[in-house]
Amino acid sequence: MENFVFCNPTTLHFGKNALDGLKEVLQHYGRKVLLVYGKGSIKKTGLYDKVMGYLNEVQAEVFEYEGIRSNPVIEDVDIAAALGRKHKVDVILAVGGGSVIDSGKFISITIPVQHPAWDFITRKAKPEKAVPLICILTLAATGTEMNPFAVISKHDANFKDGYGSPLLYPAHSFLDPQLTVTVPRNYTAYGIVDLIAHCFEAWFGAGETTLSDRFIISIVQEAIKYGPALLKDLNNYDLREKIMYAATMALNGLTMQGKKSGEWGVHGIGHILSLLYDIPHGASLTIVYPAWMKHFQERAAGRIALLGSGIFNESLTAPESIKRIEDLFRSLECPVRLSETGIVTDKQKICETLGINKVSGSNYKLKEEDLGKIVELFL
Amino acid sequence: MENFVFCNPTTLHFGKNALDGLKEVLQHYGRKVLLVYGKGSIKKTGLYDKVMGYLNEVQAEVFEYEGIRSNPVIEDVDIAAALGRKHKVDVILAVGGGSVIDSGKFISITIPVQHPAWDFITRKAKPEKAVPLICILTLAATGTEMNPFAVISKHDANFKDGYGSPLLYPAHSFLDPQLTVTVPRNYTAYGIVDLIAHCFEAWFGAGETTLSDRFIISIVQEAIKYGPALLKDLNNYDLREKIMYAATMALNGLTMQGKKSGEWGVHGIGHILSLLYDIPHGASLTIVYPAWMKHFQERAAGRIALLGSGIFNESLTAPESIKRIEDLFRSLECPVRLSETGIVTDKQKICETLGINKVSGSNYKLKEEDLGKIVELFL
Numbered sequence: 086m087e088n089f090v091f092c093n094p095t096t097l098h099f100g101k102n103a104l105d106g107l108k109e110v111l112q113h114y115g116r117k118v119l120l121v122y123g124k125g126s127i128k129k130t131g132l133y134d135k136v137m138g139y140l141n142e143v144q145a146e147v148f149e150y151e152g153i154r155s156n157p158v159i160e161d162v163d164i165a166a167a168l169g170r171k172h173k174v175d176v177i178l179a180v181g182g183g184s185v186i187d188s189g190k191f192i193s194i195t196i197p198v199q200h201p202a203w204d205f206i207t208r209k210a211k212p213e214k215a216v217p218l219i220c221i222l223t224l225a226a227t228g229t230e231m232n233p234f235a236v237i238s239k240h241d242a243n244f245k246d247g248y249g250s251p252l253l254y255p256a257h258s259f260l261d262p263q264l265t266v267t268v269p270r271n272y273t274a275y276g277i278v279d280l281i282a283h284c285f286e287a288w289f290g291a292g293e294t295t296l297s298d299r300f301i302i303s304i305v306q307e308a309i310k311y312g313p314a315l316l317k318d319l320n321n322y323d324l325r326e327k328i329m330y331a332a333t334m335a336l337n338g339l340t341m342q343g344k345k346s347g348e349w350g351v352h353g354i355g356h357i358l359s360l361l362y363d364i365p366h367g368a369s370l371t372i373v374y375p376a377w378m379k380h381f382q383e384r385a386a387g388r389i390a391l392l393g394s395g396i397f398n399e400s401l402t403a404p405e406s407i408k409r410i411e412d413l414f415r416s417l418e419c420p421v422r423l424s425e426t427g428i429v430t431d432k433q434k435i436c437e438t439l440g441i442n443k444v445s446g447s448n449y450k451l452k453e454e455d456l457g458k459i460v461e462l463f464l
Numbered sequence: 465m466e467n468f469v470f471c472n473p474t475t476l477h478f479g480k481n482a483l484d485g486l487k488e489v490l491q492h493y494g495r496k497v498l499l500v501y502g503k504g505s506i507k508k509t510g511l512y513d514k515v516m517g518y519l520n521e522v523q524a525e526v527f528e529y530e531g532i533r534s535n536p537v538i539e540d541v542d543i544a545a546a547l548g549r550k551h552k553v554d555v556i557l558a559v560g561g562g563s564v565i566d567s568g569k570f571i572s573i574t575i576p577v578q579h580p581a582w583d584f585i586t587r588k589a590k591p592e593k594a595v596p597l598i599c600i601l602t603l604a605a606t607g608t609e610m611n612p613f614a615v616i617s618k619h620d621a622n623f624k625d626g627y628g629s630p631l632l633y634p635a636h637s638f639l640d641p642q643l644t645v646t647v648p649r650n651y652t653a654y655g656i657v658d659l660i661a662h663c664f665e666a667w668f669g670a671g672e673t674t675l676s677d678r679f680i681i682s683i684v685q686e687a688i689k690y691g692p693a694l695l696k697d698l699n700n701y702d703l704r705e706k707i708m709y710a711a712t713m714a715l716n717g718l719t720m721q722g723k724k725s726g727e728w729g730v731h732g733i734g735h736i737l738s739l740l741y742d743i744p745h746g747a748s749l750t751i752v753y754p755a756w757m758k759h760f761q762e763r764a765a766g767r768i769a770l771l772g773s774g775i776f777n778e779s780l781t782a783p784e785s786i787k788r789i790e791d792l793f794r795s796l797e798c799p800v801r802l803s804e805t806g807i808v809t810d811k812q813k814i815c816e817t818l819g820i821n822k823v824s825g826s827n828y829k830l831k832e833e834d835l836g837k838i839v840e841l842f843l
Contacts, residue, residue, distance in 0.1 A: 086705050088479025093472065099722070100467025295690075296710055299682035307675045326465050330722065331675055339718070343478070343709065 086343035087292045093338050095231045096257045099330065101322070103261040104135065104221065110257050111143045114217060115175025118145045119196075121165055121189050122180045123153045127223065130267050136180055136221065148172050150192075156359050156366070157184040159191070159239045162202045166195035169216065176217045179255075182224030183366070187235035190253040193218045203239060206248060215252040221259045224268055225329035226276030226367065228283055228336030230258035238360055243441050245360040247352070260333065262325040270319060273328075274417045275367025277312035280332040281305055281413075282370040284340060286352060288392055289385065291448040292345030301340045302395040307331045309396060313416050350446030351377045354459065357438050362428050371419035372426070375411045376462035381449050382407060423464050430464045432457070465722035466671045472717050474610045475636045478709065480701070482640040483514065483600065489636050490522045493596060494554025497524045498575075500544055500568050501559045502532045506602065509646050515559055515600065527551050529571075535738050535745070536563040538570070538618045541581045545574035548595065555596045558634075561603030562745070566614035569632040572597045582618060585627060594631040600638045603647055604708035605655030605746065607662055607715030609637035617739055622820050624739040626731070639712065641704040649698060652707075653796045654746025656691035659711040660684055660792075661749040663719060665731060667771055668764065670827040671724030680719045681774040686710045688775060692795050729825030730756045733838065736817050741807050750798035751805070754790045755841035760828050761786060802843050809843045811836070 098106050111118070118140060127133040140147050150165035169177065169192060177196075179189030194212035195202040204210040222230045229235065233253040238245040268276070284301045308331055315324040334340075341347060354377070355369030364372075378389055386403040393406020401409060411421050420426050439456050451459075477485050490497070497519060506512040519526050529544035548556065548571060556575075558568030573591035574581040583589040601609045608614065612632040617624040647655070663680045687710055694703040713719075720726060733756070734748030743751075757768055765782040772785020780788065790800050799805050818835050830838075 086479065086709065088482060090475060090477050090485065092475035096469060096471035098469050100465065103467060106469065294709075295706060296682065296686045296713065299686060300679060303675065303678035303682050307678060311674075327674060330465065330673075334675065 086294050087345045089342055091338060091342055093231060093254065094256075095254050097231055097333065098257060098259045101261060101263055103259045104139070107139050107221070107259060108143055110219065111139065111145065111176070116144060116146050117172055117174045117176075118147050119165070119169040119172075119174040119177045119192070119216075120147050120149045120180065121153060121177060121185060121192065122151055123155070123182070123185050125151065127180055130264075132180065132221070132223065132264060136178070148174060153181065153185045153188045155182070155184045156238055156245070156363060157188045159202050159206070159237050162188055162191040162195055162237065166192045166202065169196040174216060176219060178219050178221070180221040180223065182222070183227030183229050183236075186220045186222065186229045186255070187227075187237060189218050189220065190229070190235040190255075191237055194250065194252055202237075206237070206239070206244070206246075212250050212252050217256040219257045219259075220255045221264070223264045224272065224276055225262075225265050225325070225332040226279040228280065228332055230255060230260065231333050231337040234336075236356065240360070243360065243438050245356040246442060247349070260329055262322060262329045265325050265329055266320055266322065270316060271418070272365065273319060274316055274419055275365045276332060277308055277315070277328060277367075277417055278371050278414060278419050279367040280328070280335040281308050282351065282374060283335040285374060285392070286347045286349050287340035287344065289348035289388060289448060290341070290344050290346045292343065294343035297340055297342055297344060304331050304335050304340070305396040306398070309413060316418065346447050348446065348448050350444070350449055350451050353442070353444035353446065353451075354439065354456070357435060357442060357444060358423065361435065361438055362426070364426060364428070368420055368426065371414040371417075371421055372423050372463050373459070375407060375414070375421050376459045378407045378410070379462050380455060380459045385449065432460050432464060435460050465673045466724045468721055470717060470721055472610060472633065473635075474633050476610060476712065477636060477638045480640060480642055482638045483518070486515075486518050486600070486638060487522055489598065490518065490524065490555070495523060495525050496551055496553045496555075497526050498544070498548040498551075498553040498556045498571070499526050499528045499559065500532060500556060500564060500571065501530055502534070502561070502564050504530065506559055509643075511559065511600070511602065511643060515557070527553060532560065532564045532567045534561070534563045535617055535624070535742060536567045538581050538585070538616050541567055541570040541574055541616065545571045545581065548575040553595060555598060557598050557600070559600040559602065561601070562606030562608050562615075565599045565601065565608045565634070566606070566616060568597050568599065569608070569614040569634075570616055573629065573631055581616070585616070585618070585623070585625070591629050591631050596635040598636045598638075599634045600643070602643045603651065603655055604641075604644050604704070604711040605658040607659065607711055609634060609639065610712050610716040613715075615735065619739070622739065622817050624735040625821060626728075639708055641701060641708045644704050644708055645699055645701065649695060650797070651744065652698060653695055653798055654744045655711060656687055656694070656707060656746075656796055657750050657793060657798050658746040659707070659714040660687050661730065661753060662714040664753060664771070665726045665728050666719035666723065668727035668767060668827060669720070669723050669725045671722065673722035676719055676721055676723060683710050683714050683719070684775040685777070688792060695797065725826050727825065727827050729823070729828055729830050732821070732823035732825065732830075733818065733835070736814060736821060736823060737802065740814065740817055741805070743805060743807070747799055747805065750793040750796075750800055751802050751842050752838070754786055754793070754800050755838045757786045757789070758841050759834060759838045764828065811839050811843060814839050
């Protein structure tokens with residue numbers, strides 16, 4: 086095990102009607118609230134009215150930023166941050182899925198400064214304080230609700246990647262699985278594979294921690310057992326609950342303690358597919374992961390076999406494990422080749438953009454040659 | 465799953481030479497430090513000098529309370545709290561095992577008040593603030609280093625039990641497995657069975673959470689795999705590390721999220737054996753758990769079989785599981801009957817003290833008749 090210092094300061098409010106606790110939490114902050122959300126689906130579901138009801142009850146002065154896109158962009162962050170800065174908001178309330186919460190995170194560190202959020206990404210500036218962030222999660226997937234990471238895109242720079250700072254932990258996150266019952270079939274599936282991929286990224290990272298490995302297997306087993314069942318029964322609260330809890334635990338630090346690093350090469354490549362073709366994040370991961378494992382199936386043979394044997398609870402070789410994982414993604418109705426999404430392929434363009442974004446992996450280094458071969462394997 | 469609100473605010477500093485980070489942490493608190501430790505083993509190992517070195521470097525004014533007993537008593541808490549109150553200490557530094565840290569926790573809430581710590585136990589008073597507590601752990605066992613619980617005894621009231629308050633979370637806990645290498649064979653074993661028993665108490669609690677169940681199995685499997693190996697190789701740092709990490713994760717909230725309650729009936733009975741006969745905590749648990757499971761082997765047949773099958777990774781019935789768990793405790797050189805400790809048995813006295821302490825279980829209620837039968841089974 087590697088040395089580590091760990092504290093996860095996010096308070097998780099989990100369960101049916103968890104939002105009942107929102108009013109009390111809001112009262113610990115000032116009255117000025119920046120409300121951030123997506124393209125209005127929370128208005129259709131009634132969540133917007135419910136949240137506004139709570140905000141009115143605590144006599145909040147609400148400033149709204151509507152229209153965060155999926156695969157969120159840094160331009161929205163700057164505009165929303167300017168709004169928050171102008172009105173000196175005390176707290177940000179982000180209501181939505183990973184895109185909205187990730188944007189909320191960037192907004193929280195951009196409000197206190199006079200430069201664009203992009204300066205954080207380019208390391209021109211380092212965040213030193215943040216406006217407190219409260220999240221209401223409507224999609225079980227990214228785990229952003231309880232971690233210090235955020236993913237953002239900047240199209241004119243051909244950029245999409247993750248960013249991390251301890252200041253990005255939400256202060257509070259409200260997770261009511263009922264809010265995810267309206268998530269359509271495909272995005273439900275993308276969320277399930279996203280949480281599985283987060284476990285894999287920890288698994289293939291550097292540094293051995295046997296107990297963290299067991300936790301990783303546990304979370305993936307949960308997704309394997311209840312994920313396909315949920316796709317057959319989208320209104321099942323109990324299954325929604327299991328997947329929502331698993332998604333949070335898949336990327337809140339638990340799987341990483343004592344490890345030197347995660348891997349994240351597949352996420353790096355997947356982000357580029359999303360950037361170029363607006364492919365949903367989860368789908369990009371199921372396209373890239375089998376190819377990545379095939380490419381590294383000799384070098385990572387032991388780890389791949391151990392992963393497959395662990396999650397499927399039977400003795401499997403590396404190639405057998407890859408096959409079973411591909412089958413799992415298929416059973417979750419996710420693409421395992423880029424062509425399955427209907428995208429006209431362009432290896433050159435993908436490889437160029439991978440280069441611009443310096444996608445290079447971590448524990449399994451990705452040189453130009455590796456990237457080319459992986460792209461060929463998933464086209 | 466049950467609704468829950470969760471945040472564990474303790475910062476864990478884990479690994480070889482983790483204490484190197486102590487100086488920086490101390491600087492965030494005031495200069496007046498109440499140093500609490502046991503009967504001087506930290507002086508023999510050199511840890512005392514090392515800690516005093518760090519304290520001198522930050523120019524701390526140190527007030528010492530030496531002599532916390534194992535199976536700690538509330539009288540020590542009151543004396544140490546009076547010392548801290550008199551000198552208006554800014555922070556408590558508890559250096560030792562569970563007894564020292566649990567005492568440190570009670571001291572932290574007793575310093576700010578004018579009444580004895582006992583008033584918290586009897587619910588005459590409720591803690592409203594606490595002096596920050598920093599822990600340096602020297603024994604992998606109780607998990608107190610990252611949770612809001614503490615166990616204390618008061619002999620003239622024939623009392624020993626746990627107590628909980630969110631104020632009891634340590635601010636920081638330093639866990640260097642090297643500090644546990646000097647722990648003798650028997651106490652090493654008691655620590656391993658303590659962490660296993662904590663997992664069992666979560667397992668037999670009320671409310672089903674499939675992912676928490678998987679985490680429980682993971683932690684026990686880790687203890688089963690590396691615990692007996694450690695007893696054969698006490699100086700093995702890697703094994704010390706695995707057990708120390710597992711012990712922390714066994715009782716820091718992870719195993720309990722989404723459950724209605726833990727069980728804790730066995731701990732309740734075990735505390736009474738420690739109170740009456742000064743039996744080490746871990747040994748009291750290996751004496752009581754098999755008897756408790758045998759008594760409930762019909763009512764809890766499903767859960768016992770699932771536990772045994774999970775932790776030993778083979779299909780076992782409830783009686784087979786109990787047998788295997790008893791064998792496991794034996795392989796860890798722990799007693800599974802009271803008589804094995806050489807204690808002259810007295811069922812009546814045990815049952816009376818169980819009654820005085822209102823030991824009654826939680827999910828599996830313990831009536832007088834149940835207690836009598838369990839005592840008979842472990843005599």
